Amino acid sequence: MYIALSWRNLWRNKRRSLIAAASVFFAVLLAVVMRSVQNGSYAYMIHSSVKFYTGYLQIQGKGYWDNRSLDQSIVINKKQQQEILNIPHVISAVPRLEAFSLVSHEKVTKVSQIIGIDPILENNMTELKKKLVKGKYLTDSPDGVLIGQGLADMLKVSVGDSVVLFGQGYHGVIAAARLPVVGIVKFPISEMNNAMVFLALPNAQNIFSAYGKITSLAIMVDTIKNQNKVYKSLKAMFNNQYTLMTWQEMMPDLVQGIEIDNASGLVMLIILYIVIAFGIFGTIMMMTSERAKEFAVLISIGMKKIRLIWVSSLETVFLAFLGAFAGTVVSLPIIFYFHYNPIPITGNAARAFDTLGVEPIFNFSTEPSIFINQAIVVLIIALATALYPALFIGKLDPVKAIKS
Known part of the structure; x- marks a missing residue:
């Protein structure tokens, strides 16, 4: 009523x-x-x-995030990478080998971050090819390097010139190579633009004597709400063999x-x-x-x-x-x-x-x-x-x- x-x-x-x-x-x-x-x-x-670089999750060697040493590099073979891709909500897994090295051209030398990448997988995630302003993109063959525009200006190099890499490889082995510049990329963040050098992953593994190794595997998830599900699946898969980091841990400022x-x-x-x-x-x-x-x-x-x-x-x-x-x-x-x-x-x-x-x-x-x-x-x-x-x-x- x-x-x-x-x-x-x-x-x-x-x-x-x-x-x-x-x-x-x-x-x-x-x-x-x-x-x-x-x-x-x-x-x-x-x-x-x-998507710009880190991925929602990264698999790394224990202690790598703090030390950034090639000695903490890991081995994740193609079969394991495919198993990761088969996890629900995972859309890409991008392997990288990262190291710091001196990069020289004529009388100019700069400390740079050298990144070995799978050109196709890297482009699928970060759209690196879209940042190309001059030259051509990398292929799987050891055909040279992509260099940040800011670094290229400091070294006074252009496409067709060669740069010399000199640094320390896996377990202290000397890493040195002379490589042609095949392309120049421009990043909106000056720190990246002034310091990054990209080359094909097999080439980087050979130069740094880290055969078959990577320093990180960046993993993209379809949406942030599924991140924890993928995190738990990866934890179960590797059973604490490696360090698994979230984007929150890698980008605390954000x-x-x-x-x-x-x-x-x-x-x-x-x-x-x-x-x-x-x-x-x-x-x-x-x-x-x-x-x-x-x-x-x-x-x-x-x-x-x-x-x-x-x-x-x-x-x-x-x-x-x-x-x-x-x-x-x-x-x-x-x-x-x-x-x-x-x-x-x-x-x-x-x-x-x-x-x-x-x-x-x-x-x-x-x-x-x-x-x-x-x-x-x-x-x-x-x-x-x-x-x-x-x-x-x-x-x-x-x-x-x-x-x-």
Whole structure:
């Protein structure tokens, strides 16, 4: 009876009910859009950063991350790499042999990071070929090196010139080679642009006497939410034989930056919730005050206050549900549209994104939890405002209300 009566009461004054439901509707819509763009931007930034070089996960020799020594290199054969690729949600596994060496041309010498790569696998993950500004890309044959544009400028080399590598190989063996520059690549991050030299993995293994060895295997996962599943599978596969690192461990600065930004975003969201709460409360208070005489008449003809409180509270519940449901439904096409058609960023902000190697766009997240959580929070706020009509009716003096 209470439910039917409450539902009918809503539509006795459609304008008043729609105003109340609209306040909840816009609150849910605004909260969902705000949180979606925030979470979507984080996910996109993380994916772009790990795809740029590290991968979501890396398999390394024990102690390699701290020492960066070829002596901590490991052997992961083709069969094991294929087994890793067969793990659900793994989309690529990229082997690398990394070492530091002197790179010389004529009278100029610089310390550089030498990276032996599988040209095809590396390009599939990091799109290294797209960064080529001059010359040609690497092949599996030992045909030379790719060199960062900044380093090429410092050494005063171009495509066709040769550079000399001189360093320390596996177990202290001298590593030296004279290699032609086949291409020049440009990175948005100056530290990489000024120090990186790429060559085919078999060539690097020969030069550094690390035959069949790699220093890391970078692993890309389809989405960040599946990272832990893949991590557990790899742990079980190698049984602590090697060190397994996550992107959070390899890029703590990015994690810290996201945490700080997320905290500020949550503060903004809390402020939004407070504004929403006052907006909904103001609407409910106005509706309740308008109905004071109506409540007084019902009490005067014998309706108990507790029943009237139940009816009034149910009305608020219905309005809150209607507004929250409508806000969630309307937000769905908006979020999905901007998920597949991100908003481009221009100006100085775009240049800041470019320096990080991240495409300057605002991406939107379509995680179901965003819609559910925001709707629930706004719904709780709306339901909390039902206390006001209950207290108002409880203190209502029918005689004074009718006279006023």
